[in-house]
Amino acid sequence: xxxxxxxxRNRITKTGKRIMLECSQTKGHDRMYWYRQDPGLGLRxxxxxxxxKDINKGEISDGYSVSRQAxxxxxxxxxxxxxxxxxxxxxxxxxxxxxxxxxxxxxxxTVV
Amino acid sequence: GESVGxxxxxxxxxxxxxxxxxxxxxxxxxxxxxxxxxxSGKGPQFIIDIRSNMDKRQGQRVxxxxxxTVKHLSLQIAATQPGDSAVYFCAETDNYGQNxxxxxxxxxxxxx
Numbered sequence: 045x046x047x048x049x050x051x052x053r054n055r056i057t058k059t060g061k062r063i064m065l066e067c068s069q070t071k072g073h074d075r076m077y078w079y080r081q082d083p084g085l086g087l088r089x090x091x092x093x094x095x096x097k098d099i100n101k102g103e104i105s106d107g108y109s110v111s112r113q114a115x116x117x118x119x120x121x122x123x124x125x126x127x128x129x130x131x132x133x134x135x136x137x138x139x140x141x142x143x144x145x146x147x148x149x150x151x152x153x154t155v156v
Numbered sequence: 157g158e159s160v161g162x163x164x165x166x167x168x169x170x171x172x173x174x175x176x177x178x179x180x181x182x183x184x185x186x187x188x189x190x191x192x193x194x195x196s197g198k199g200p201q202f203i204i205d206i207r208s209n210m211d212k213r214q215g216q217r218v219x220x221x222x223x224x225t226v227k228h229l230s231l232q233i234a235a236t237q238p239g240d241s242a243v244y245f246c247a248e249t250d251n252y253g254q255n256x257x258x259x260x261x262x263x264x265x266x267x268x
């Protein structure tokens with residue numbers, strides 16, 4: 045099993061719909077992150093959490109919300125999806141002893 | 157400021173040649189850097205890292221060079237193989253292990 049698992053892998057949704065992307069990890073890491081990837085713009089941070097009671101906004105949090113249900117689970121929600129939220133979304137984990145991040149395989153979201 | 161672009165920089169090399177991928181960073185306080193490799197359909201994977209107290213670090217077929225004077229990072233891949241075809245990202249942080257900033261990436265294509 046992968047260290048960081050994202051579901052679904054692909055999703056097509058309609059404008060205005062609520063959608064949740066899920067992330068779970070078996071690394072035992074305290075820190076979890078949600079990134080968005082668009083062509084030519086690299087990875088941009090949406091939200092991050094350093095432990096279950098900690099939630100922080102990243103550089104592009106507008107239109108998104110998150111929930112850290114447990115140390116191992118961090119979900120990203122789009123309350124009312126819009127077409128410019130079409131992107132590849134990555135969850136990542138880390139802790140003080142890790143070298144950089146461990147990424148999931150990504151969720152490709154298309155909003156039509 | 158954020159760079160805007162729809163196309164990744166690309167680098168095409170012949171199989172067996174050496175590849176050099178470059179990255180400029182803007183934060184002079186950045187003290188830890190990582191190169192990631194992202195293959196199609198997968199999340200970024202750690203390749204090699206370097207701390208700001210070093211100017212060179214070698215791994216298996218890869219070398220990272222850091223020039224703090226001009227805020228430049230490079231990744232050298234020796235004897236490039238078809239399996240090296242991917243997008244390569246640099247990432248920097250000024251808070252070791254936390255809140256990395258990612259470059260836009262370079263697409264490496266290995267020609268037979």
